Amino acid sequence: MIVNRMSFFIPLGTFLVILGIGYVGFSLDDRKQLPSALLDKPFPEFSANSLLDPELRIRRQDLLGKPTLVNVWATWCPTCLSEHDQLMDIAGMTEIRMVGINYKDDVEKAQRWLAQYGNPFDLVIRDERGLLGVELGVYGAPETFLLDAQGNIVYKRVGDVNPRIWRDELLPRFRLLEVEMVSRDEAS
Amino acid sequence: MNPKRKQRLYLTIFLFVVASATTALLILVSGENMNMFYPPIDVASGKVPADRQIRAGGMVLENSVDRQPDSLAVRFVLTDYQGSFFEVSYVGILPDLFREGQGILVEGKLDAAGTFQAERVLAKHDENYMPPELMDLQQGPGSTASASEFGTPL
Amino acid sequence: MIPELGHFSLALAGALSLGAGILGLWGYGHAQLQRSTQSMVVGQFVFVAAAFAALMHAFLTDDFSVAYVANHSNSLLPWYYKASAVWGGHEGSFLLWILIMSVWMAVFCGLSSQYPRPFAARVLGVLSLLNLGFICFSLLTSNPFLRLIPMTPLDGADLNPLLQDFGLIVHPPLLYTGYVGLAVPFAFAIAALLQGRVDATWARWARPWTNMSWAFLTAGITLGSWWAYYELGWGGWWFWDPVENASFMPWLAATALIHSLSVTEKRGTFKSWTLLLAITAFSFSLLGAFIVRSGVLTSVHAFAVDPERGMFILIFLALVVGASLLLYALRGSQQYVRVGYSALSRELFMLLNNLVMIISLAVVLWGTLAPIGYEAMTGDRISIGAPFFNLFFVPLGLSLLVLLAVLPRLNWKRTRTQALKTLWLFGAVAGLVAVSAWYLLDPASLGVVAAIGLGFWVILAQLSDLLKRVVKRASMPAAYIGMTLAHFGFAIGCIGIAVTATQSEELDVRMVPQQSVALGSQKVTFLGAIDVEGPNYVARQGIFVVESGDKSYELRAEKRQYLAGGNVMTEAAIRPGLFGDTYISMGESLGQGAWAIRLQYKPLVRWVWLGALLMALGGMLAALDKRYQRVRATPSVPVSPLEEPKVMG
Numbered sequence: 004m005i006v007n008r009m010s011f012f013i014p015l016g017t018f019l020v021i022l023g024i025g026y027v028g029f030s031l032d033d034r035k036q037l038p039s040a041l042l043d044k045p046f047p048e049f050s051a052n053s054l055l056d057p058e059l060r061i062r063r064q065d066l067l068g069k070p071t072l073v074n075v076w077a078t079w080c081p082t083c084l085s086e087h088d089q090l091m092d093i094a095g096m097t098e099i100r101m102v103g104i105n106y107k108d109d110v111e112k113a114q115r116w117l118a119q120y121g122n123p124f125d126l127v128i129r130d131e132r133g134l135l136g137v138e139l140g141v142y143g144a145p146e147t148f149l150l151d152a153q154g155n156i157v158y159k160r161v162g163d164v165n166p167r168i169w170r171d172e173l174l175p176r177f178r179l180l181e182v183e184m185v186s187r188d189e190a191s
Numbered sequence: 192m193n194p195k196r197k198q199r200l201y202l203t204i205f206l207f208v209v210a211s212a213t214t215a216l217l218i219l220v221s222g223e224n225m226n227m228f229y230p231p232i233d234v235a236s237g238k239v240p241a242d243r244q245i246r247a248g249g250m251v252l253e254n255s256v257d258r259q260p261d262s263l264a265v266r267f268v269l270t271d272y273q274g275s276f277f278e279v280s281y282v283g284i285l286p287d288l289f290r291e292g293q294g295i296l297v298e299g300k301l302d303a304a305g306t307f308q309a310e311r312v313l314a315k316h317d318e319n320y321m322p323p324e325l326m327d328l329q330q331g332p333g334s335t336a337s338a339s340e341f342g343t344p345l
Numbered sequence: 346m347i348p349e350l351g352h353f354s355l356a357l358a359g360a361l362s363l364g365a366g367i368l369g370l371w372g373y374g375h376a377q378l379q380r381s382t383q384s385m386v387v388g389q390f391v392f393v394a395a396a397f398a399a400l401m402h403a404f405l406t407d408d409f410s411v412a413y414v415a416n417h418s419n420s421l422l423p424w425y426y427k428a429s430a431v432w433g434g435h436e437g438s439f440l441l442w443i444l445i446m447s448v449w450m451a452v453f454c455g456l457s458s459q460y461p462r463p464f465a466a467r468v469l470g471v472l473s474l475l476n477l478g479f480i481c482f483s484l485l486t487s488n489p490f491l492r493l494i495p496m497t498p499l500d501g502a503d504l505n506p507l508l509q510d511f512g513l514i515v516h517p518p519l520l521y522t523g524y525v526g527l528a529v530p531f532a533f534a535i536a537a538l539l540q541g542r543v544d545a546t547w548a549r550w551a552r553p554w555t556n557m558s559w560a561f562l563t564a565g566i567t568l569g570s571w572w573a574y575y576e577l578g579w580g581g582w583w584f585w586d587p588v589e590n591a592s593f594m595p596w597l598a599a600t601a602l603i604h605s606l607s608v609t610e611k612r613g614t615f616k617s618w619t620l621l622l623a624i625t626a627f628s629f630s631l632l633g634a635f636i637v638r639s640g641v642l643t644s645v646h647a648f649a650v651d652p653e654r655g656m657f658i659l660i661f662l663a664l665v666v667g668a669s670l671l672l673y674a675l676r677g678s679q680q681y682v683r684v685g686y687s688a689l690s691r692e693l694f695m696l697l698n699n700l701v702m703i704i705s706l707a708v709v710l711w712g713t714l715a716p717i718g719y720e721a722m723t724g725d726r727i728s729i730g731a732p733f734f735n736l737f738f739v740p741l742g743l744s745l746l747v748l749l750a751v752l753p754r755l756n757w758k759r760t761r762t763q764a765l766k767t768l769w770l771f772g773a774v775a776g777l778v779a780v781s782a783w784y785l786l787d788p789a790s791l792g793v794v795a796a797i798g799l800g801f802w803v804i805l806a807q808l809s810d811l812l813k814r815v816v817k818r819a820s821m822p823a824a825y826i827g828m829t830l831a832h833f834g835f836a837i838g839c840i841g842i843a844v845t846a847t848q849s850e851e852l853d854v855r856m857v858p859q860q861s862v863a864l865g866s867q868k869v870t871f872l873g874a875i876d877v878e879g880p881n882y883v884a885r886q887g888i889f890v891v892e893s894g895d896k897s898y899e900l901r902a903e904k905r906q907y908l909a910g911g912n913v914m915t916e917a918a919i920r921p922g923l924f925g926d927t928y929i930s931m932g933e934s935l936g937q938g939a940w941a942i943r944l945q946y947k948p949l950v951r952w953v954w955l956g957a958l959l960m961a962l963g964g965m966l967a968a969l970d971k972r973y974q975r976v977r978a979t980p981s982v983p984v985s986p987l988e989e990p991k992v993m994g
Contacts, residue, residue: 011677014621015670018628021714022663079253079292085911092498107272166416166502170493206700213704216737217711224733225719228726246728263855263932263941283853284932284941287578287904287913 046073046154047138054105054113054127061102061128066154070180071100072173073148074124074164075141077108078116083145086163087120093169094123098183103127106136149173151180226298232275234301241301248296252276256291269295269307281309288314348411351399352490355440358392358447359480361385362473369470370539379466383454386469389476390451397431397444400489404431409498413437413489419503419909421881429514430504435654436489438517442634443479445518446525450476453529453554459974460550467536468529475528478661486654503909506882512572520565520592524630526558527599531627534620535669538676543620548610551623553968555606556827559599560964566592567957578915580851580928580945582953585734590713591633594706598626601702603964608695611757615692617677618699624673628666629706634658687759694748694755701745708737739792742839746799749832753810768806775802786848796843803836827967831960838956844949852944855935864944867927868892874931874940882907882914887931887940889918902931926950 046066053059066073074090076083094101103124105113110129117127130136139148149158158176160168177184229239231249239245249269256267263282270276279297289295289312299309365385372378400413404427409415417434418427432438450472457465483489507513533551537543569592574582583589602622608615687693712729719727750772754764779798783789807829814821850865858873872888884905891898900918907914917930925948932941 008678011617012674014625015667015674018666018670021710022659022667166412166493166498170412170491209700209704213707217708220736221711221715221729221733224736225715225727225729228728258935261855263853284943287915289933 044156046148046150046156047135049128049135049138051135052129054103054110054129055117055122061126063154065126066100066102066150067152069098069100069152070177070182071102071150071154073102073104073150075104075106075136075139075146075148077106078112079108083163084120086145086165087123089164089166089169090123091121093164093173096185097177098185099177100125104130104135104139106130106141107133149176149180230275231269231271231277234277234307235275237305239301241303244298244300246296246298247277247301247307248294249276251289251291251293251295253291269297277305277307279307279309279312281312283312285312286314290314347399348403348408348490348492351396351403352484352488354392354399355396355443355480355490356484358389358396358443359477359484361389361392362477362480365389365473366470366477369466369468369473371470372466376462379462382466382469382473383457386450386454386473389473390447393444393447393480397440400437400440401428401431403490404428407501409501410492411489412491412493415493415498415501417501417504419501419881421909422504422509423880425514426504426509430508432517433504433508433513436483436487438521439479439483439487440489441517442521442525443476443483445521446472446476446479446528449522449526449529464536464540467539468532471532471535472528475532475665478665482654482657482661486657500909503881503907506905506907506912506914507576509881510572510576512568512576516565516568516572519561519568523558523560523562523565524592524595524633526554526561527595527627527630529554529558530602530623531669534623535672538620538669538672541676541679543609543616545610545613548606548619549973552603552606552610553970553973555599555602555623556964556968559596559603560961560968562592562596562599563957563961563964566596567954567961570957571954574950575917575919578917578930579943580917580930580947582950585712585731587713590709591629594709594713595626595629595633597702597706597709598622598629601699601706602626604695604698604702608692612692615695617673620677621673622699624666624669628662628669631658631662631665689755689760689762691752691755691757691760694752697748698745701741701748705738705741708734708741742842743792743795743799746796746803746836746839749835750799750802750806752832753806767809771805771809772802774805775799786844788847790847793843793847796839800836800840800843804833807832807836822970822972824967824970824972827963827965827970829963830966831963834956834959834961834963836956837952837959841949841952841956845947845953848948849950850944850946853932854942854944855939856942857937857939862944864891864927865946866893867946869929869944871940871942873938874934877903879905881909884916885931885934887918887929887942889929891920891927893927900927900929902929904931904934921951923951924948 046063048063050060050062053061072093090101093099101124103126105127108131110131113127117124128135133141139146145163147160147164148156151157157180158172160172164173226244226246228246228248231247233239234247239247247269249271252268252270256265258265263284264280265282265285266278266280268276268278281297281299293314296313297307297309298311298313299307302308362385365382368378368385369382372382400411402408403411403414404418405424407414407418407420407427409418413434413436417437418430422430430437432441450469453465453468453472457469460468530551533547533554537547566589569589570582573584574580602619602625605615605619605622609619712733715729716727719725751765751768754760754768756764775798778801779794782797783794786793811829813819814825852862852864854862856862856871858871861868861870863869868891870890870892872890874885874887877884877886882905884903887902887904889900889902891900898920900920902918903916905914905916906912915930915932917928919929920927925946928945928947930943930945932943934940
C-alpha cells in the first residue's frame, strides 16, 4: 500500500518538472531585453553631417544642456514609419530635444521621407555608413535612446516607440528628467 | 494471487508498457521532425547541413527580390544587416507582409550551391507577431507598410 | 469618470471575492456565514458586470483617453466591432474572462439549493479565490482603464483587421466560457477532497457542469478553426500552433473527464482518477492562459509579449495547481476503491478511451513544450511541425473510432461475446465502403481508407442502437441522445478530417485576365481585378467564374488595405458546399494585370466543423438531462457494494 500511496504524488512531481521547464523557458525570454553596453554611460563622442543642412556638423556637445531623445531610423524600415506618429506627438507635446540618426540610408530618400511624413527632429544626423550606429551598438532600426542633460544614456528601447512604451517607459522618465510638457490647448 | 490482484497487475504492466512506449516514440519522432533554426550568419558561414529540413530567417535585402516574369518563381536575399546574407529560391505565393526590410522566416533545404530552396515562406502575421526565431535578430515588432505601396483607390 | 468607476467596481469585486473565499472555505457550519458567501458572490458578479459595462461604454463612445480603447479601436469602426473590440486585446479579453467566471459563479449560486450547503459553500469559496487571482492579475498587470493623459490621441490605432469579423465577436466568449467553466468541476473536486468523500452522487453533480463547459470549449475551438479557415485567407483550418494546442489540451483532458465521470457515477469506481482529471482539465485551462499571455511561445494568435504578466500567471499557476495536486496527493488515496470488471466491459473501454486521451494530451504537451526545453538546454531554437502531430494523431484517432464502434454493444461490468455478433455484420458493411473508397480516392492511403471505413462502422453501430431503442420503446433520456449525437459527430468529423487532409486540390498559379485553369473537374476563369472601397479599407477585388459541369458561378476574392493601420489582408472567396468548398485567394499583383492566385478545392471540409458542432450540441443536450436536475433525491443507480454507505445532507 505504500507504493500505492506514493503513486498519488506522481501528478505533483510531473507538474513540478513541467513548471521547471516553463520557468527556464520563461527566463530565456529575458534575453530579449538586451542590456545595452552603453546604458548609464555617456553618449559616445562623434562628429557627423546633418541630413538637412550639408554645411552643418553635429557633435556630441550639441546634445548636451537639456534632455534629448535620440531615434535611429531609416526609410527602409517599415517599423520606423509606424512609430513616426508617436514621435511627432512626443515632439509636439513635450519640450524635449529630438535628434534623429538616419541609419544606413539614401540621403535623398530620407529627405523626401521627412518632407512627406513630417519632421519631428530638431537635428538629424547623417549616418550613411552606419559608423555611429556601430558605436551605439545598434542592432537594427528603429532604436531609441534617452539622454539626460549631461549626455548620459538613461534608457534604451530596441524596437518601436508605441503608445504603451510611451506611457510605461518614456513618460515616467521624462518626468524624472523634468521635461516640460506643452499643455494640450497650446499644442492643438 | 487472487484474480483481482492478477488483473490489477496486468493492468499496471500494460499501462507501464504503454507509457514507456509513448515516451520513447515521442523522443524518437520529435528528433526526426524538429526543424533547427539558423540565422543568416550560420547559413552564410556553411554551418548549416545541406539537404536537411531546416528553418532560417533574416531581413529581406532591399532591391534583391527578383520575380520571374511568367511563373511564380522568385529569388531574394535574406540578411542580418551585419554583413551576412544568403539567397533564397521559392516557387509560390509570398505572404501579405513579405516586404523589403521585413523579417522573414523560410522553411526548406539548403542545396549544394548554397541557395536556400524554400518550401514555405512565413512573414509576421500582424504588427504584434514576430516568428519567435526572429526575435533575437531584429528587435521589437516591425510593422506596417506604407499606404503608397498599394496604389490609391479611385 | 466612468472608466474610473469601472476600475473601482473591479477592485470592489476583488474585495468581495476575497471575503467570499474566506467565508466559503472556513465558515464551515455557520449557516449565516454561508448565506453571506452567496450574497458576496452575487455582489462580485454585479460589480464585475459594472466594470465590463464601463469599458464597453468607453469603446462605444470613442473615449480615446483610455489607453486600451486608443490602442484597439477607431472612430471609423462600425458599432458592433467597437463593442467586440472590448475583447480584441489582452486587457479587455481578460476582463471578459473574469466576467464569464463571475457568470458561472452566479449560475452556480442560483442552482446551489440542489447541493448540501457545506459542499456548495466550499465550491463557491474555491471559485471565489480563483476569481480573486484573476481580478488581481487584471488590476495589477493589465488594467484596461488606464488613461492616456495628457497625450490623448485624436483617434484610435484601430482594431487589428484580422479581428474585424463575426468570428471574433463570438469566438473568445465561447472559448472562455469553456475554459473558465472547467473551474466548476475543479472546484467540485477540491471541495470533495476537502470533505473527504467522493461518490456516485458527487459524480452526478459534476457531470452537467463538465458537459456544459466541454460543449462550450468544443464550440469555441470549432469556431476558431472556422475563423482561421476563412479569415486568414489561405484555407488552413488547424496549424498545431501553440495557441491552438493551448485550447486543445484542456479539451482532451475534459473529454477524458466526461468519460471517467460516467464510470464514477454508474459504477462508483475510477474515483481518484476522476478527481485528478478534474484538476488536470482546469490546470490546462490556466496553462493555456499562460501560453497565450506570457509570450513564452510567441505565435500567430499571441497577444502582446509581456514578462511581468507571464510571471504573475506562472506564480498563480504554480500556487493553484501545486496546491490542488498536493491536496490530491495527501487525500486522493482515501478515495481508492477496487471494483472488479471483466475484459469485455464498458469500464475497460472507458479506461482505454482515457488512455488514448492521455496519450494525446502527452503528445500535444510535448510538442508544445519541447522547443522551450530544447532551447533551455542548448540555446538553439527548434520548431516541431505538423508531421510530428499527424504521426501520432492518425493512429490515436483511428483507435478511438474502433473503441466507439464497439461501445454501444457493451454493458457495464461484463458483456457476453454473442452480443457483439451484429457488430461484425456492420464491420463487414463498413469494410465494403472502405474497399470502394480505396478505388475511388486519389491518392488512396491506408489512413484515409481506414478512417472512412471505421467512421461508417461507428455510424452504423450508433444508428442500430438508436433504432433498437426506438423499436423496443425503451426510454431515451436526453443524456443518451446527447451521447449518441456526440459520437456521431466524432465519426463525421474524423471522416471529414481524413478526406479533406488527403484529397484536397491546391494550385498556385500566375493568372492573367481571361485565363482559365482546371481545378479538378472545375474550370476557373480569372476575369480581372477592380478597385473597391469598404468602410475602413480599400481593396483590389479579383473576379472569377467557376464552371462546374453545366453550372457556373462567380467568386470575388479581395486584397485589402486597411486605412488606419495600413495592414494588408487577404480576403478569400469561398463557395461553400456540403461535399466540398471551392476556395480562391489572391496573392500579389505581378504587374500587367497578372496576379498570383491560389485555387483550392477542399472536399468534406465542412464535415470537420459539422462533426464538432454535433459534439458540442450533444454535450449540451446531455447536460440538460432531467436526471441531473433533481440530484438531491436518493440515487436511483445501484451503488457498488464496496463503497462505504453514505448519508446525504
